[in-house]
Amino acid sequence: MNLQSRDPEIAKIIATEERRLREEIVLIASENYASRAVLEATGSVLTNKYAEGYPGRRYYAGTENVDAAESLATERAKQLFEGAEHVNVQPHSGSQANMAAYFAALEPGDRVMGMSLDHGGHLTHGSPVNFSGRIYDFVHYQLDEESEVIDYDAVERIAQELRPKIIVSGYSAYSRTIDFERFGKIAENVGAIHLADMAHIAGLVAAGVHPSPVPHAEIVTSTTHKTLRGPRGAMAITTNEWSRKYDSAVFPRMQGGPMGHTIAAKAVAYKEALSDEFKEYARNIVGNASALAEALTAAGMRIVSGGTDNHLMLVDLRDMNVSGAEAEVKMRSVGIVANKNMVPFDPNPPRVTSGVRIGVPSITSRGMNIDDMGTIAELIVESLRVTESSSEQQSLAQRVKDFASSFPVPGVDS
Numbered sequence: 001m002n003l004q005s006r007d008p009e010i011a012k013i014i015a016t017e018e019r020r021l022r023e024e025i026v027l028i029a030s031e032n033y034a035s036r037a038v039l040e041a042t043g044s045v046l047t048n049k050y051a052e053g054y055p056g057r058r059y060y061a062g063t064e065n066v067d068a069a070e071s072l073a074t075e076r077a078k079q080l081f082e083g084a085e086h087v088n089v090q091p092h093s094g095s096q097a098n099m100a101a102y103f104a105a106l107e108p109g110d111r112v113m114g115m116s117l118d119h120g121g122h123l124t125h126g127s128p129v130n131f132s133g134r135i136y137d138f139v140h141y142q143l144d145e146e147s148e149v150i151d152y153d154a155v156e157r158i159a160q161e162l163r164p165k166i167i168v169s170g171y172s173a174y175s176r177t178i179d180f181e182r183f184g185k186i187a188e189n190v191g192a193i194h195l196a197d198m199a200h201i202a203g204l205v206a207a208g209v210h211p212s213p214v215p216h217a218e219i220v221t222s223t224t225h226k227t228l229r230g231p232r233g234a235m236a237i238t239t240n241e242w243s244r245k246y247d248s249a250v251f252p253r254m255q256g257g258p259m260g261h262t263i264a265a266k267a268v269a270y271k272e273a274l275s276d277e278f279k280e281y282a283r284n285i286v287g288n289a290s291a292l293a294e295a296l297t298a299a300g301m302r303i304v305s306g307g308t309d310n311h312l313m314l315v316d317l318r319d320m321n322v323s324g325a326e327a328e329v330k331m332r333s334v335g336i337v338a339n340k341n342m343v344p345f346d347p348n349p350p351r352v353t354s355g356v357r358i359g360v361p362s363i364t365s366r367g368m369n370i371d372d373m374g375t376i377a378e379l380i381v382e383s384l385r386v387t388e389s390s391s392e393q394q395s396l397a398q399r400v401k402d403f404a405s406s407f408p409v410p411g412v413d414s
């Protein structure tokens, strides 16, 4: 019995979500559209199988097919990220990939250093409301107040003084190229491990449009569903030295059975990412992001650090008399989806914020190009200007819907 007959309520929710994806302009920097092939693998019978352990070393019988899928995923990931000595494709999420890295290298109470959340770090980089900040002694570095980019000398000074066991690089809201080599050297100089969290930029790294952290970090973690455009999930790349410790931190310490269906879908996504088409996609992401940043700047908006080198940008709204939370609502009212975000040294609390984070991976997957970025910028600016519930706002919403609907949604329409 198919879903429509078995459960029309859920079938309707999914159909409504497909319509939303088609009619809205999605600018959430951490989202993307998985291909139909990725969705098919995710929805496959591999979800049924228990396979605790690793290929060839399972605690269940009958695992030959999930073994084959996991081995293929691992092989392809090694091909995709040059220099990868060891890959673990089992972490269920980016947060868990980071948790396993901490479990592999630390004891409770050990010191770790990462970027603070309000400057672009992730919750798992030591936020007090997250397990990381509760279990470990996190110390934080911040962006330089003037340039709004990482001050590597300051990072080094703090590391020398506070001697963390792990230094975390990689962020959720940083628009500039990360000097992973420098982070590797800083970590080495203080006897720390370098954990590079490339969750946001993995697709750009895979395509060679952002320098790879792999040669410069003992452990690299990543989600698979952001710029990498795979299924919701995560992975880690480690040096041979850290492989056993990392693997046993994932299983049995942190997780039980791996998700065979998701792992198969990761394998599909890696295969897609190895193609020339994906490399072009990643180049288009970077081109679109800088074109959009330029168009927004020309329209009078301030982009944190003056622009972007990757797939996202932070817009500082402090001169525009609107908070990040208000801007998020105004944009959504006309079908533009982006999220409020703290800007560096933000005077507003996290639920309010002074900025919005804008990313282009999703709209680039739909085939929008640099010529469309002027239109997107105009729609954003207008969405912030028009009055709530006015006829002007209604016609703007219709314009957004017509514009968005003229582009196919991968996985839904193609």
Ligand SMILES: Cc1ncc(COP(=O)(O)O)c(C=O)c1O
Binding pocket: 030, 092, 093, 094, 095, 096, 098, 121, 122, 124, 170, 171, 172, 197, 198, 199, 200, 223, 233, 234
């Ligand atoms: C840098 C970074 N690390 C880790 C994660 C966590 O990923 P997940 O939401 O899959 O737990 C995110 C998610 O946004 C992220 O931006």
